[in-house]
Structure formats: C-alpha cells, structure tokens
Amino acid sequence: MTAPSRPVPWPDSRTAEFWEAAADGRLLVQACGDCHALQFYPRGHCVRCFGSDVGWREVSGRATLHTFSVVHRTWSEAFAADVPYVFAIVDLEEGVRMTSRVVDVEPERVRCDMPLQVVFRKLEDGGAVMPFFIEAVNPL
Numbered sequence: 001m002t003a004p005s006r007p008v009p010w011p012d013s014r015t016a017e018f019w020e021a022a023a024d025g026r027l028l029v030q031a032c033g034d035c036h037a038l039q040f041y042p043r044g045h046c047v048r049c050f051g052s053d054v055g056w057r058e059v060s061g062r063a064t065l066h067t068f069s070v071v072h073r074t075w076s077e078a079f080a081a082d083v084p085y086v087f088a089i090v091d092l093e094e095g096v097r098m099t100s101r102v103v104d105v106e107p108e109r110v111r112c113d114m115p116l117q118v119v120f121r122k123l124e125d126g127g128a129v130m131p132f133f134i135e136a137v138n139p140l
Contacts, residue, residue, distance in 0.1 A: 061118030
C-alpha cells in the first residue's frame with residue numbers, strides 16, 4: 001500500500017515570491033514600506049501599522065529555537081515515514097518568529113535557545129522547496 005501524497009505549498013499572488021526565493025536558497029520575510037516592521041507569515045497588510053505597502057526582504061536565516069514539539073504520532077499517514085520529527089517555532093535573528101522543522105538533529109538533542117541556520121530541501125513528492133532549520137555549527 002502506498003502512502004497518501006503530502007500536502008504541498010500552493011503559491012498564490014501573495015506568496016509566489018517567497019516560494020521562488022526558497023527554490024533559490026534564500027529566505028524572505030515581509031517588510032512594511034511605511035513603518036519598516038518585518039513579519040511572517042505573508043499578509044496583505046502590515047500587522048503593526050496596518051499599511052498596505054508590504055514587500056519582501058531577504059534575511060540571514062540565522063535563528064534560535066523558541067519552542068518545539070517532537071511529533072511521534074502524525075495527523076496524516078502522508079507524514080508517517082517522518083516520525084519522530086521536530087516541529088519548531090524559531091526566532092529569526094531579525095526578530096521575526098516562524099514555524100518550521102528542525103532536521104538532521106536527533107530529537108533528544110534538541111533544546112530551546114539552540115542556535116539554528118536555515119537549509120532548503122526539495123520535497124520528494126511535489127517539487128516544492130521548503131525552509132527547514134539545522135543546528136548552527138558556528139553561531140555568532
């Protein structure tokens with residue numbers, strides 16, 4: 001029996017630039033043209049000043065682990081081969097918080113405040129390139 005296919009990102013007019021940058025190995029967050037606040041996830045307005053002049057800015061990809069959960073039982077059979085995996089909320093160096101996964105680290109070694117660095121991986125079933133995080137080798 002084959003596993004069901006995984007849900008994959010569906011770029012739209014608001015997120016296409018983010019996914020194109022990820023495919024090029026670059027991490028983008030939204031930046032407000034009025035108040036210069038950064039935000040993630042993509043929205044049609046700034047969450048700080050409610051301005052509509054939001055664009056994209058490349059960020060370093062350096063982060064620290066804010067919190068995490070080790071997933072042992074997945075909600076979908078499509079992810080069953082991945083368990084256990086680390087679902088994470090990371091604080092990017094630039095002050096933006098985002099969700100992702102920590103990869104290439106044994107789950108029992110993961111800890112809050114761990115220095116991280118973004119990596120990009122192409123999904124096997126869908127072709128999308130996703131940002132994940134690994135333990136930073138030489139944190140600043």
